[in-house]
Amino acid sequence: MSRAALKGMLMGSVLMLTAPLPVAAQQEPLSPLPLDNSVDNQGKKLDPRKVALGDKLFHDPRLSKDNTISCASCHNLATNGADASDRPLSFGVGGAKGVVNSPTVFNSRYNFRQFWDGRAANLVEQVVGPIHNPIEMATNWPEVIAKLNKDSALVAQFQAIYPDGVQGKNIQDAIAAYEMTLTTPNARIDKWLRGDKGALSADELKGYQLFKSYGCIACHQGANVGGNMYQIFGVMNGYFAARGNLTEADNGRFNVTKNPADKHMFKVPSLRNAAVTPPYFHDGTAQTLEQAVDVMFRFQLGRTAPPEEKALIIKFLHTLTGEYKGKPLEN
Ligand code: HEC
Ligand code: HEC
Structure with missing residues (x-):
């Protein structure tokens, strides 16, 4: 319009x-939100193993440069999936101050795009953003993958679902599966x-x-x-x-x-x-x-x-x- x-x-x-x-x-x-969050937006059943892995990764600070910040640091489910109310802007690695307020991750699966400016098409694409953002997790896939590959139990958990093991795209896939359940x-x-x-x-x-x-x-x-x-x-x-x-x-x-x-x-x-x-x-x-x-x-x-x-x-x-x-x- x-x-x-x-x-x-x-x-x-x-x-x-x-x-x-x-x-x-x-x-x-x-319209009412669907009561069933065990399926994705196409109605396909979510793999509970991916959801469990995504839950772990969402709370894992090894996804940040200095191992201090996880997704949950700025999207704490205890503060309803957004930053605490006394934080208009987020803080990333090393106390770097963010530029916008963090939206809640609850129900983000039902948004037509992700981010305030819609720069990510969906939840899978979205995950790449904070990991690479210098004022959020400030790292990159090679660093994250090297760290996670040292954790043999986690590697086994990846391999049981994804034959190619710990990969950026698999981290994205698992976190997005978990976020599908955050309704x-x-x-x-x-x-x-x-x-x-x-x-x-x-x-x-x-x-x-x-x-x-x-x-x-x-x-x-x-x-x-x-x-x-x-x-x-x-x-x-x-x-x-x-x-x-x-x-x-x-x-x-x-x-x-x-x-x-x-x-x-x-x-x-x-x-x-x-x-x-x-x-x-x-x-x-x-x-x-x-x-x-x-x-x-x-x-x-x-x-x-x-x-x-x-x-x-x-x-x-x-x-x-x-x-x-x-x-x-x-x-
Ligand atoms: C022309 C479109 C439009 C209309 C009409 C409109 N809104 Fe909004 N609303 C927006 C946009 C866009 C934002 C986000 C602005 C921003 O932060 O950049 C917003 C943000 C909000 C927020 C803050 C949400 C958050 O999580 O930050 C609330 C609450 C809200 N609107 C309530 C209302 C209410 C109540 C009305 C009617 C009195 C209304 N809006 C009318 C477009 C609209
Ligand atoms: C340092 C704080 C911080 C960290 C860490 C962080 N986020 Fe965010 N998140 C934000 C902010 C701020 C935004 C809004 C950014 C924008 O729109 O430009 C956001 C936006 C989002 C959105 C979009 C929601 C919507 O309605 O548009 C999702 C989904 C999300 N984050 C998930 C994650 C995931 C998954 C991780 C971990 C890989 C993560 N975030 C790590 C602060 C953070």
């Missing part, structure tokens, strides 16, 4: 969506979408209706309540002019395509578990959902809303918090 068309749609959205919809059109723009289904919104009308309170349901009628849904939609398109951050008002201190990361998708139309274009993030994964935005500048929703109204919708309505929307956002291994995520 062009920027102008989207603007037109957002300006019209309140009127458009508050008018009663014909019965046939009353299909929900959100948080059965949020209260999912129960409601599956027909349990008691799963949401009256206020939460009002919040959902406002989320739709104000047009948040134009960008945050589908199974992941986001993660299925790119949009300009600041489509209605210049976010970056207001914030100041422009960084290279603020260019977003432009850094990948070099197309001027992609400046400040980002993957719309999933709002699943947003309530338990502060801070917000690629720059980590919003500490609370209240702040994040204010920014969205000002810069993505170009309008204001009464505080009561924003509070209802935030109540709705809390219903997007799901369960990992049957237990609800917590703050």
